[in-house]
Amino acid sequence: MTMTELSRTFGKHSVDEQEREQRIRRVFEAVAARYDLMNNLMSMGIHRLWKRTLVRMAAPAPGQCIVDLAGGTGDVAALMAAPDRQVTVCDPSLAMMDVGRARGHGHVSWLEGTAERIPLRSASVDTVTIAFGIRNVTRVEDALVEALRVLKPGGRFLCLEFSTPHALVRPFYNLFSFAVIPRLGAWIARSPEAYTYLVESIRRFPDQRAFTALIEQAGFTDVRYRNLSFGIAAIHTGTRPATAAPAA
Ligand SMILES: C[S@@+](CC[C@H](N)C(=O)[O-])C[C@H]1O[C@@H](n2cnc3c(N)ncnc32)[C@H](O)[C@@H]1O
Numbered sequence: 001m002t003m004t005e006l007s008r009t010f011g012k013h014s015v016d017e018q019e020r021e022q023r024i025r026r027v028f029e030a031v032a033a034r035y036d037l038m039n040n041l042m043s044m045g046i047h048r049l050w051k052r053t054l055v056r057m058a059a060p061a062p063g064q065c066i067v068d069l070a071g072g073t074g075d076v077a078a079l080m081a082a083p084d085r086q087v088t089v090c091d092p093s094l095a096m097m098d099v100g101r102a103r104g105h106g107h108v109s110w111l112e113g114t115a116e117r118i119p120l121r122s123a124s125v126d127t128v129t130i131a132f133g134i135r136n137v138t139r140v141e142d143a144l145v146e147a148l149r150v151l152k153p154g155g156r157f158l159c160l161e162f163s164t165p166h167a168l169v170r171p172f173y174n175l176f177s178f179a180v181i182p183r184l185g186a187w188i189a190r191s192p193e194a195y196t197y198l199v200e201s202i203r204r205f206p207d208q209r210a211f212t213a214l215i216e217q218a219g220f221t222d223v224r225y226r227n228l229s230f231g232i233a234a235i236h237t238g239t240r241p242a243t244a245a246p247a248a
Contacts, residue, residue, distance in 0.1 A: 017139070020138050024136050025092060027193075027194040027197055028095065029095045031191050032098070033099060035072065037188060038185065042184060042195075050228050050229070050233050053160075053226075054076060054131060054158055054160045054235055055076065055080055057226075057235060058080065058156070060080040060082070060085060062084040062085055064086070065124060066087045066128075067111075067128050067150065068087065068089050068129045069090050069091075069115045069133055070115060070132070071088075071090060071133075072093070072097070072100065072132075073099045073103065074097070074100030074101075075100075075131070077100075077105065077108045081105060083107055087107060089111065092113065097110045097112070114137070115133065115147070116142040118146050118150050123151065123152045124150060125151050125152065125155060126151075126152060127151075128150065128151055128155070129158045130159045130160070131159075131160040131161075134159050134205075135162065135202065135205045140214060145218050145219070148219050148220060153241065153243070154240060155239070156239050157220060159215075160233060161233065161236070163205070163231050163232070164231055165230050165232045166227075169231075169232070173232060177202065178199060181195050182195045185198070208225050208231065208234050208236075211225070215236055218238075219241070220240065221238065222237075222239045223236065223238040
């Protein structure tokens, strides 16, 4: 058996998973400098409204410890930050976080880490948010269990992600995502592959109900979702049960 076959069979991550992780890392290293501009153009600024809705639902409060997974350049963290609470962006891409740091978001801390392995103690966090990040995670189930682990009993998980739009808007949405977004990616971010990846990863992601089931399977209770803009995006929420034994 070759090393490749060995690691494919016995390795913690399969070779396919490792390749996918590396490809995703390269995508965000490549687009970091133009990421926010592209976001504004592609969503016509609507992603800002969706993020504000996420933050309103998260209801950050004084004294809380809040972690924004896949926090990238710190958009969501900046909306939650204040001197009386601890808000941390956790992301594997130093390039994305460097862009955010340079922007000088006050009262935001930056932590290198993935959603599958959050470098924080169990039961130490009040709220975990993740915006447009879970789709990039190779092992979604592991990331959900990891979010549950770091949350205190009663702590909340909120996930904003592209989802499955209502059938009425789907034809327009598909046209926009397959014809316009990769062209914008080529033109503005000079990275058409990155934005083709983006569109494909949105299509592959489970719909609202299937993702609800995954969150419940990870051990969250009170799992709900709220559609945004006819389901083009959705915010899923869940709570770490008060009775759950802290994970190791
Ligand atoms: C589409 S961006 C979203 C950034 C930010 N949350 C926002 O809404 O603007 C996706 C982010 O996921 C990060 N990412 C990629 N793989 C990840 C993983 N396994 N765990 C956590 N974050 C990851 C990327 O580095 C990137 O910053």
